[in-house]
Amino acid sequence: MDVDLLVVGSGAGGLAAALVGADDGLSTLVVEKTEWLGGTTAYSAGTAWIPGHRYTADAAADVAAARGYLDALVGDRAPGELREAYLAHGPETIDHLARLGISFRHSASVVDYHPEVSGWGVGRALEPVPFDGRRLGVERFRRVRRPVPEFALFGGTLMIRRAEADQLLRLFDGSPRAAALAARLGARWALDRLRYPRGTRLTMGNGLVAALYHQLVRRSGAVLFGAPATELITNGGRVVGAVVEHDGRTRRVAVRRGVVLAGGGFAASRELRATYLPRPVAAHTRASDGATGDSLALARSVGGAVSSGVDDNAFWFPASIGRRRDGSEAVFPHIWDRAKPGIVAVDSAGRRFVDESVSYHRFVRAMYARSAIPAWLVLDARTLARYGLGMVRPHAPGASRRHHLRTGYLRGGATVRDLAAAIDVDPAGLERTVAAANAAASRGVDDEFGKGTSPYGRQYGDAVHRPNPNLGPIDEPPFYAIAVVPTPLATALGLRIGTEAQVLDHTGEPIRGLYACGNDAQSVTASEYPGAGCQVGAALTFGHLAARHAAANAR
CATH class of the missing domain: 3.90.700.10 (Succinate dehydrogenase/fumarate reductase flavoprotein, catalytic domain)
Structure with missing residues (x-):
């Protein structure tokens, strides 16, 4: 098997890289070690924190304020050039995804997490629009990882937006609008259950990964499930392929343009939590069960460097x-x-x-x-x-x-x-x-x-x-x-990357043909959490950058 672009992991960052690469004409394959699409993103709100996005009244001023906010909050605990890349390319990433059929709505009232820090803002968060899962077809729809049951209705089978949850609570006050919303949502859900295992109106992170998956498939991209990557193949210092286990067989996938590591970090690994996180060590996580640090080990095997630990990682x-x-x-x-x-x-x-x-x-x-x-x-x-x-x-x-x-x-x-x-x-x-x-x-x-x-x-x-x-x-x-x-919910310690998402070695030089994004990459904000959706926002941005860099090298 040979492809132009191989992506390891199917969360927001990995799917964004795959979609952008496929749209740029690259033959693209995503390998997902679990049986389910979406990684930790599928459990999340799917919000993207993007200062200066298309809905901002004065984008340049918002980016400038966000730069000061991040400088004050993060300082030198993460490379400043990565923050600059995030701020510079985040808005264009959202615009590019919109052209590819991935839409967001403005969360205009959402406040950043540190309003005591100068430069904080309101409305930098973007919420994925609900996605109609019927567009995937029954079998592909079944592959979308189910949401956290407690954040949905009817045992996790009916997804709603947070704003809708607030409105539905007004049922107890006798609100006619709440009753009408409940009737609409319930009728759609009841019809869905005649054919599907759960409601097909997907919101939050579920809606985002399903939309990315749909657009990827439309562009002839493919996803293999139950397919862990176990080895990277190099030639002359460049990553040129990977070994993947699938259906009981070992496959060598030749890669012409690049491998993107997007496996979700290591929050689900008890061993790595004990090594890198503070004590008492967390015994639980809400991260995807696939987020066990495998991708970090793959990169290290070919010379990739892991970022220095910062705070609680x-x-x-x-x-x-x-x-x-x-x-x-x-x-x-x-x-x-x-x-x-x-x-x-x-x-x-x-x-x-x-x-x-x-x-x-x-x-x-x-x-x-x-x-x-x-x-x-x-x-x-x-x-x-x-x-x-x-x-x-x-x-x-x-x-x-x-x-x-x-x-x-x-x-x-x-x-x-x-x-x-x-x-x-x-x-x-x-x-x-x-x-x-x-x-x-x-x-x-x-x-x-x-x-x-x-x-x-x-x-x-x-x-x-x-x-x-x-x-x-x-x-x-x-x-x-x-x-x-x-x-x-995720880890901040990850692979060192450059401003185009290329994995770096211990000398700071890029490893040709190898990229990382999402929680496999070092956090651009260290262990700080500036606002709702900063992880998804950075994952989308650096997934986009990785694919564009790989595509540019194809020409």
Whole structure:
């Protein structure tokens, strides 16, 4: 078998590289080690952080502000030239993908994750438009990795946008618009289930990878599933092929223009987490099961260099660990729910240690800094019923709550002191914390951590709650708590790359014919998380750059 461009991995970066290469006339093959398309992107929101994108009123000014923001946030912990490449080529990547049929909508109100840093912005995030999975056909549709079940309806079979989730919650207020939306979505889902294993209206990261896959196939690109690459082949210092296992056979794939490594980093490798991530080592991840660092080993075998470790080498969210009714393990990412009024996070002493509404990445860093592992999210019966928490849905029936109490996922107590005993934290400390939270809620001011003052946190609070959208009382028994632990959603340590995504050796020279993007490549923002979609945005951008460089070398 021989191709122009071989891509290892089928997340956003790999599929973008494959699509751009195929559109430039390269014969393109994607090899995916698992049986499913999409990698970790398929689990994610699929958002792309692209300063200066097409919807920005003054693109040049936004890029300049973002440059200052990233310089202040990241500094010299990642190569400045990679940030420059990201900022310079991100908007053109989105424009190019739009011409290829990959569309995004503007998330105009989404705030960057560090509004305390000069240059932060609003509206730099782009959301993938929903994709009609029927366009793939039944068999290709079945290959798209299913989303996190808890982030969809009907057992993970009906995907919705986050804005739609907020609107559907108004059903409990009798909203006619919410009822109409529910009817439309439900009717489409019911028709889909007559032929497909789940609803075919794909949103978020599922929609993005499915759209990339569809456009790749239209341009005669191919994807092999269950096909791990086990070796890179070199000739005269250039990567000219790979060995791939598929269908019980060993195949040598000759490659004329380049190999793009896009295997997703190593968040799913227990061994590599223990080697590179902080202690206590995370026992769980929400990353794709294929993200085990294989691609990094491939590159190192031909002289590729791994970037220097910086800080905690990962991107984080706090997760609660539960069991679904079918017995499978659920790793629930607490992305937004911590910001709701009436919720505090405490350590083993029963004390708060952070503004609960900060970004998920910053929240976990605070957990490590204060040794708050696990941390407990504490709330009362009123707040749990109204907003839900983790796997406990808003307005969930009593049977659902009792199920989670029986499994131990949810802990409860008739009094705050009883709850403290149930979660093994200091009772006096927890009582003081709850009393202080109630006083802060009545005043609308959090003197300890400033919850409710950050534009980032306020966007995920309750806009109609007064006097502070992020502060509410904890005073209606029974009282509840859910444990959360640090969980890597992806890794920041990766292969050293140049500004055109070429993998570099230990001297800084490019290895001809070898590229990397996504979490296989070093993070352009080190271990910092500037805004929603920075990982997908960088993956798309450097996947695009890799393919264009390979195509240019074909001419």
